[in-house]
Amino acid sequence: MRTFSVMLHEWKHYNKTALGKWTAGIKNTILNFKTEVTIQELAAALTDGRTVILGNLEYTEEDRIVLQSGKRIAAATRHWKSQDLFAVDIDNANYQTDDPRYITIDKAIRMCKAKGCPPAFIYTTYSHKSNHHKFRVVFASSKEITTIHQRTKVLESIFEVFAIKGECLVDSKCSDPARLFYPGKELVYTDYEATIDPEDITRRIKPTYKLEIVTTTSTKETRKLPPAKNRMVGLLRKGQLEQAKKEVAKSLRQAGKPYTDWLLDTSTKDGIVTVYNIIKDYYPAISKDPFSPVFIRDPDDYYELASRFPLDILFGIQLNEHTRCILPGHNDSVGSARIELKSDTGGYIYHCYGCMGTNKYYDIFNLLEHAIGWSHAKTKEFINLLLNVEFETEWQKEKKEDITLFQDYLMGDQFEKRFPHLYKELRTARAFGVLTFMLGEARRTIRDRLETNSDKPIFFTGLSRLRRKMMANNITEGVSDSSLQRKLKLITKLRLLEPISDSELPIEFIKTSHEERKRKGYRYRINYYSVPEFSFKLLAEAEEIVLDTKDKNIRRRYYSRQTELWANGKEEADKQYVQDKNVGKSKKTKEFYEKYKEVAIELLEKGYFTEKEILNHRRIRGMKKKKELSATVLPQLLQEKNLQVVRYSKYYKELFQIKQGTLKFGLSKIIVNSTDVPED
Incomplete structure (x- = not known):
């Protein structure tokens, strides 16, 4: 089966946000990923998060000397050697669906067939919507193209396929020999046997316009411009x-x-x-x-x-x-x-x-x-x-580099291998994407220390602004205010971000940030955060917090300042809820806890009890929000009475002479005295 030489990066990104953060890194390293692929393998890779340059590119000898010094060199036009795959972007950026120049996927297929220029496959971009088509069309050449002149001629003919009345309707940036073609959502058309004959299409399909060759990367040659018409x-x-x-x-x-x-x-x-x-x-x-x-x-x-x-x-x-x-x-x-x-x-x-x-x-x-x-x-x-x-001070540049190291490590395989509990917690809570997005916001917007009077890299945002930005980057799941609030509280509890109170910042900075909030139309208050210095110690401590949270039975769903107060005390709660330091344990939770504890002691006479038994007790079952209140005070009960939540097993069945009932081995949880828990 025929294979094609491409530069296919190994990193995977499944939305525009991740791509935006890593585009520079991809561009700077993609020449290290020369790959031979079949057309089917390429189609699969482009719908599985991978980015490609459709051609054979190589570093020059001069580049290799520079690379030895540790510097990076981005893929550029001068690196191009040959190619036999071509693609075009169609995003319909300037046209509405009722415009004759608007190209749907079906229309694109018909245009290709009408001109005798069959595509090998078509896939949608991450921005594609059913009511606004955005997609890429990929063509396989029957012959390898080895000169820029020949390449330009082929592209002119391909672009002409999508021209209407002399107006080319594809993105001209596709003519860049070092063009990154990003991954997309799904394949919507395949004909893996289809090829185009470069000599045939350049003879038959003559462009009705002059193709402007775009080079988005730097070259050693300066583009010659005509004499200036303006002083x-x-x-x-x-x-x-x-x-x-x-x-x-x-x-x-x-x-x-x-x-x-x-x-x-x-x-x-x-x-x-x-x-x-x-x-x-x-x-x-x-x-x-x-x-x-x-x-x-x-x-x-x-x-x-x-x-x-x-x-x-x-x-x-x-x-x-x-x-x-x-x-x-x-x-x-x-x-x-x-x-x-x-x-x-x-x-x-x-x-x-x-x-x-x-x-x-x-x-x-x-x-x-x-x-x-x-x-x-x-x-x-x-x-x-x-x-x-x-745009930024030297101090900001230094802090931005540290945040970039933080992001790089989180996105790599070593993070999961070295810190499995922390990785699983962030993924299970769907907070990993929020964390990386917030680090990206920090990189973009950290304020200078002369403004904040702090050596911490501080930035600010609001929930509504954060939600809008995430949705604009196609992150639409779990972005309600309450959901984002829970995820941010988890991230700050793990100390991967530090919340900053207004009292820690200069009044001039507070005033300036609120004026900016009003100017940009934020409806609600803004929150200040700092990014801790990245280290393995930081992640190890976060992993310990994850394990401690599980031991204390602190649940994410009902996590609040009240939960933190009952589980870890006022000092720890003040670290997470910096704007509410004067708020103590509520009267409602205090009253609930007294009844809750009495019921637990009563049920413990048989050696064990379940949380469900407490909630169904006659003194508790009629109370409002009993599940939320139980989640709030249970950590305090476990610590005060030296109790532990364990999985039900044969050991406990025999220990407490439990008869067959609704409890299931390995699934049900029971609460017992810590002294009754066997050592591992």
Whole structure:
């Protein structure tokens, strides 16, 4: 049976959240996973969490020298050698179901058959829904492709299969030779014997458009751009960033209010800094020097801030007026482009109706990357300079690396092998995904220690925000407020996250975080957490807590501050419920416990009893929420009376002369004196 050379990573990820966290790691290591697979094996792998590059890629000799120093090198176009499998993404991002350009799975199959270009299989992405199709179509070539030119021709013909009236409806990023094709939900079409003849399809299927070859990875060659049509574009292409900043400041002054309020002149500093109104919501109240960069740790805040900078002033183009397109490759003589302000978000966009169509536009990042030819990192460098902001401090970077180590270990096989009880507890409670998601949030949003006056990496979130983010990443099970609350309490009880009370933080930081809560529309209070320093000792202590919790019969379902108070006392309860330190044992639980204990002592006269017997006793059975109250106070009863919950067995049947009844060996639980429990 024929096999194909691909780069098939061994890591498995079953949702968009996990993929988002590990994309960089996959890109940096996937060249180590060259694999020979059959088409059936590839289809199975892509629907079992694995990511692939459809081609044969290899490190260069220079790369191998760099790798010996311990550095990582991401898969890039220059690593491509050959391939005989191709795929396209169809996500229908810009079209509704009633649009003729909207492509369903069935329609895609018909289009392929009509053009004589049969796919080997089709699988849905993690974002696919029955009312909005998103999928990938995979083709097998009958011959190996060994040149980039030949590869481009084949892709142009494949892309043309999905073109309607000259508009290509697939994601052009699929043309990247180092493109990562992510796993998906399920196979929806298979024809494993189907192949395409590259010479045949390139002869028959001629593209009605020019394919723009996309390279999302870095190369040693700098893309050559045509001469600049705009002064600011020219300055930035030449690398004259400081001069560009000064000209922007001059334009802001000439534009008058409110832009002049953004400027701060000084005789002791070089140039003019844009520090005020546009970033006032993010400006740390604790900052004393307005010339010091504002550190913005939350990516959402950072990108929102950048989108609000006026593109019309940056590029010297009148707002809402048509002008010649400044993008390379578009020889615009009629004025097809304009800069617009989105009323719903307050962000500026660049829209060229000639080369971009009607439903596509660029924000400041897209525009700088395409017009100047910059990478995303270079674009952020200029925006940071322009707005006098920094994305993170060196301390934040250091803490982020430690959190990444924490995540890496949890996702590896060694975690389950070394800490089986902790692993099982997190998985059984469905808290593992919440923990890794929270660590991801911490990596994205930890605040600088100058804000928090703490050396702990602190971040904050709210339940409603956390739920929305998890649902946006296709995590929809067990994300109600009550369910998330229970899982977070388990995680903090295991000390894998530490809850932080308001009293431990500076009042300025509390005020700033609540202003951010209101700005982002959080309805409820926010919770502060810190991430402990990762170590095996941390996980070993968490495993001990798991075992201790089982010994004390503390149940997750009914876990609360009251449970912790009765099981472990006020000091431990205060660690988990940092905002409720003044709350003691309730009157209701105290009254219940007195009756509960008396009934237990009465039943223990026969040597053992069950929790069900207590709850069915005449003094208890009529009480409301008796199961929850029993779960709350039972740990106290076990400790106070030196009792133990054990599995019913022949030993206890003979010890207490128990007659045949409803108790079942190995399944039923009974409560006995600890002195009656045999040693292991």
